[in-house]
Amino acid sequence: MEPIREIRSKTLVLPNDDIDTDQIIPARFLTTTTRQGLGKNLFNDWRYDKDGRERPEFVLNKPENRGSKVLVAGNNFGCGSSREHAPWALLDFGIRAVVSTEIADIFRANSLKNGLLPVIVDKETHRWLLGNPGADVVVDLETTTLLANGRRVPFPIDRFSRYCLMNGIDQLGFLLEQNEAIARYEREHA
Amino acid sequence: MPSLFEKIWGSHVVVPETDDTPAVLYIDLHLLHEVTTPQAFDVLRARGLRVRRPERCLATLDHSTPTVPVKTLKELEIVSEPSAAKQVRQMEQNCKDFGIELHGYGSRDRGIVHVMGPELGATHPGATIVCGDSHTSTHGAFGALAFGIGTTEVGHVLATQCLLQRRPKTLAINVTGQLPADVTAKDLILKIIGTIGVGGGTGYVLEYRGEAIRALSMEQRMTVCNMSIEAGARAGLVAPDDTTYEYMAGRPLAPQGAAWDAALKRWRALPSDSDAEFDKEVEIDVSKMRPMVTFGTNPGMVIPIDAAVPSDGDPAFRKALAYMQVEAGKPMLGKPVDVVFIGSCTNGRLSDIREAARVLRGRRVADRVRLLVVPGSAAVKRQAEAEGLDEVVRAAGGEWREPGCSMCIGMNGDTVPSGKLAVSTSNRNFEGRQGAGARTVLASPVTAAAAAIKGAIADPRELVS
Ligand code: SF4
Numbered sequence: 001m002e003p004i005r006e007i008r009s010k011t012l013v014l015p016n017d018d019i020d021t022d023q024i025i026p027a028r029f030l031t032t033t034t035r036q037g038l039g040k041n042l043f044n045d046w047r048y049d050k051d052g053r054e055r056p057e058f059v060l061n062k063p064e065n066r067g068s069k070v071l072v073a074g075n076n077f078g079c080g081s082s083r084e085h086a087p088w089a090l091l092d093f094g095i096r097a098v099v100s101t102e103i104a105d106i107f108r109a110n111s112l113k114n115g116l117l118p119v120i121v122d123k124e125t126h127r128w129l130l131g132n133p134g135a136d137v138v139v140d141l142e143t144t145t146l147l148a149n150g151r152r153v154p155f156p157i158d159r160f161s162r163y164c165l166m167n168g169i170d171q172l173g174f175l176l177e178q179n180e181a182i183a184r185y186e187r188e189h190a
Numbered sequence: 191m192p193s194l195f196e197k198i199w200g201s202h203v204v205v206p207e208t209d210d211t212p213a214v215l216y217i218d219l220h221l222l223h224e225v226t227t228p229q230a231f232d233v234l235r236a237r238g239l240r241v242r243r244p245e246r247c248l249a250t251l252d253h254s255t256p257t258v259p260v261k262t263l264k265e266l267e268i269v270s271e272p273s274a275a276k277q278v279r280q281m282e283q284n285c286k287d288f289g290i291e292l293h294g295y296g297s298r299d300r301g302i303v304h305v306m307g308p309e310l311g312a313t314h315p316g317a318t319i320v321c322g323d324s325h326t327s328t329h330g331a332f333g334a335l336a337f338g339i340g341t342t343e344v345g346h347v348l349a350t351q352c353l354l355q356r357r358p359k360t361l362a363i364n365v366t367g368q369l370p371a372d373v374t375a376k377d378l379i380l381k382i383i384g385t386i387g388v389g390g391g392t393g394y395v396l397e398y399r400g401e402a403i404r405a406l407s408m409e410q411r412m413t414v415c416n417m418s419i420e421a422g423a424r425a426g427l428v429a430p431d432d433t434t435y436e437y438m439a440g441r442p443l444a445p446q447g448a449a450w451d452a453a454l455k456r457w458r459a460l461p462s463d464s465d466a467e468f469d470k471e472v473e474i475d476v477s478k479m480r481p482m483v484t485f486g487t488n489p490g491m492v493i494p495i496d497a498a499v500p501s502d503g504d505p506a507f508r509k510a511l512a513y514m515q516v517e518a519g520k521p522m523l524g525k526p527v528d529v530v531f532i533g534s535c536t537n538g539r540l541s542d543i544r545e546a547a548r549v550l551r552g553r554r555v556a557d558r559v560r561l562l563v564v565p566g567s568a569a570v571k572r573q574a575e576a577e578g579l580d581e582v583v584r585a586a587g588g589e590w591r592e593p594g595c596s597m598c599i600g601m602n603g604d605t606v607p608s609g610k611l612a613v614s615t616s617n618r619n620f621e622g623r624q625g626a627g628a629r630t631v632l633a634s635p636v637t638a639a640a641a642a643i644k645g646a647i648a649d650p651r652e653l654v655s
Contacts, residue, residue: 016506018388018488022620027601031254031273033228033280045622050608074506076389079422079488080620082324083226084340102389105358105424106324110340158356160211171342172233175350178205178214182242182352185204185216 001115003168006140007096009069012059013133014043019073020080021107025089027081038085039092059133060093069096070137072129076100078107087111097139099146101126112161113171119146119155141166193466194429195360195395197459198335202318204352212354218317220347221303222249222290224281225601226322230345231284242351244289248312251278251294252302256603257564257591266295274602288348301567301593304328304535308412309569311441315430315457320347325535325617326425327418331411332438333430333460335395338419358395358424359469365400367477372651374545375410376537376615376634378402379417380482380492385474388490391423394470397462398428402476408437409541416536417617420489429461481650483522484619484632486510491619495637495649496523513621514629515611522631522647528610530561530642531624532635533591534598537615538566540573542635547579549639549653550586556645561588562604564596588642600625613641 029041047058054061071090077100078086087110090098097117108118117139121129128149129135138147141162145152164171192200199215207213234241241247254274260266267275278295285292293299299306304325307313313329319336320326322344329336339353346353363382382398383390396418398411406414411428418426435454438444445453480494487510493499499511501518511518516525532538532546543565555561563583565571571593574580580590596604598616600623606612608627615638616623619630633641636650643653 016509017504018490018506020488020618020620022618022623026622026626027599028626030225030601031271031277033232033277035229045626050627076392076422079388080324080419080618082322082338082340084229084322084342087340102392104389104422105392106338106340106419110342113340113342158212159209160354163210171354172237172346172349174211175214175346175352175354176239178350178352181205181214182216182350186351189216 001168001170004115004117004141004165006138006142007069007117008138009096010134011070011072011129011137012065012068013072013130014059015074015130017074018076018079021078021083021086022080024078024086025083030083030085035088036092038089039094042089042093064134067094069094070099070139071095071097072099074100076102076104079104082106084110084114087114087116091116099129112158112165115165117141117165121146121153121155125153191463191465193360193462193468194333194397194427194460195335198316198318199357201316207356212356214352215318215355217320217347217351217353218246218314219312219319220247221307221319221321221326222247222344223253223303223321223323224251224255224277225253226341227284227344228277228280229341230348231288233345234288234348239349241288241290241348246351247290248307249281249285249290249292250300250303250306251281253595253599254278254602255295255594257594257596258603259592262296269603271603298568301569302535302538302595304416305538305566305570308332308408309441309567311438311444314444314453315434316460320353324419325416327423328412328416328535330415330418330425330427331408332434333427333457335425335427337424359393361391361394361396361423362468362471363396363398364471364473365398365402365476366473367402367475368405369402369476370479372636372654373479373481374634374636375406375413377479377482378476379414380484380489380632381476381479382474383417383421383489384482384492386421386472388420388488389422391418391421394423396421396423396426397468398426403428404431407541408433409539412539413536417489420617430457481634481637483637483647485514485516485522487513487619487621489617489619489632493522496521523649525611525647527559527613527641527646529606529612530559530638531564531597531612531614531616532562532638533564533566533596534616535566536617537635538564538570540570542615543570543574543579546635546639547582549636549643549650550588551582553586553643555587555642558645559642561586561642562591562597563588564591565593567593597624599623600628606630613638613647
């Protein structure tokens with residue numbers, strides 16, 4: 001995994017609360033055996049009409065939003081299923097951070113393992129971000145702050161996940177190093 | 191002092207958590223299915239790793255597996271989407287390559303992973319159980335700490351039998367009063383989700399407590415725990431008791447003989463101590479409850495069957511009503527229904543099919559409705575057929591299918607057509623969950639069966655005596 005220090009981008013705003021993983025990537029696209037190529041179906045049913053044409057009014061399809069790496073979404077983003085295809089689809093599309101007031105547990109855990117940053121901010125910052133689509137922001141992992149509207153707002157992130165993300169370390173390596181402790185546990189609980 | 195959760199957590203910590211690192215948590219049982227595992231096995235291959243404890247894995251085919259009656263895998267491929275068929279084949283290959291037993295197509299045990307595990311006796315009180323599936327919370331009905339994980343974590347568990355976890359907080363759901371007759375476990379969990387909200391359990395492990403919970407059968411407790419994730423909680427627990435042990439005794443993967451006696455002793459010490467503390471507690475009185483139906487596009491948008499759809503100026507709320515084609519101030523009762531689906535890991539067990547059959551027996555499904563009844567597992571199917579329930583479904587004009595996830599997820603050929611309204615016993619009414627453009631109303635098996643007969647959303651209490 002590539003080390004991550006900061007993400008600079010304009011924001012893309014989807015204000016709805018409770019955006020679930022079935023919206024992020026509908027189940028019928030999960031009959032895949034790889035991680036790649038899901039970006040084209042990101043938010044599929046909101047993004048395309050019945051004939052597969054892009055709906056020009058949907059935020060992801062607007063020319064000024066192409067290339068945005070930071071998605072600002074309503075409360076409780078990523079609820080629903082455990083499909084890791086959701087962060088894979090976002091990343092494949094080019095999203096590197098998701099900002100909300102609450103992000104669902106499994107989605108957050110999956111995101112952290114793939115280099116997609118879940119950024120949880122206070123209501124006031126969130127309201128400003130929702131009201132100012134296209135704002136320039138910086139997600140700074142070094143200082144764990146979001147720079148928006150000229151203010152730095154701290155966001156919580158598990159220290160271990162941050163360390164892994166900043167150093168491009170994958171967590172499986174760390175777990176494998178625990179082999180001795182795991183073997184001891186297994187002997188004691190056999 | 192410790193709660194049920196704390197006891198399970200404490201006995202599975204391999205390395206305690208610190209500020210810098212999460213806990214290394216040992217996993218007793220790893221359930222696997224075809225959709226969320228292929229990329230995990232690829233990681234093992236790429237890194238030259240083996241599966242640490244293949245005997246702690248239990249694998250099946252359920253999600254992308256069609257439920258039309260075919261006998262062989264070859265026939266199955268003919269009715270499958272090529273990509274779905276590939277997933278099924280890859281699951282077989284992965285299990286073979288890594289020495290994992292697969293309850294595959296044609297197996298007597300195959301079923302939706304959360305129906306099959308408990309049925310085989312693989313779900314034990316006090317155990318840690320994970321699966322690349324958010325409804326793993328179902329197994330919490332036995333007092334097991336069971337939660338869904340992503341595919342990367344599936345790889346972690348395959349390789350190390352452990353997960354890196356921060357300890358979640360605890361939320362006690364104290365359910366007081368007795369459930370009225372003809373109000374089911376499904377209605378109860380919908381009510382709980384409606385009360386605490388779809389994000390109300392985020393960051394918590396739930397423990398369902400109180401007399402109404404104690405009175406539930408194991409299958410009903412599974413229905414409740416199943417939908418913990420719909421309240422945002424990764425896991426939901428019910429303390430084990432005699433109901434649990436009676437259900438488990440004699441099942442093939444439950445401990446036997448002296449091991450059973452020893453296990454019983456351990457399990458009896460699991461329930462939360464009377465002075466256990468929770469990070470948060472919620473009280474819900476169910477004595478005046480009525481059957482529940484959802485009206486919107488998440489499971490928290492739920493009302494009693496005879497109530498009117500509420501109004502709310504929030505744009506997302508209005509968008510949900512527009513999608514569902516329902517109007518604020520009007521009841522859901524009487525809304526015409528196109529499809530009825532009875533099945534899934536929420537309500538695809540024998541007792542659910544019996545409940546539905548109580549309504550269907552001697553009646554005909556309304557002309558406009560397609561009724562699909564899909565047993566949760568091969569064992570449920572056999573038992574239901576032994577009781578003649580398949581005949582009840584067919585005689586009413588419904589379809590009786592092979593086990594699988596079916597219309598719960600719409601990735602196996604069973605879908606609700608765009609714009610059509612389905613009453614479904616599954617767990618998610620998200621936009622398009624049952625097929626692009628499909629509109630879903632979540633309800634219990636009796637409410638679903640009543641809708642099939644009436645051709646419209648109906649109060650099941652009028653049809654069951
Ligand atoms: S029945 Fe539905 S919710 Fe349950 S495991 Fe299958 S797809 Fe998931």
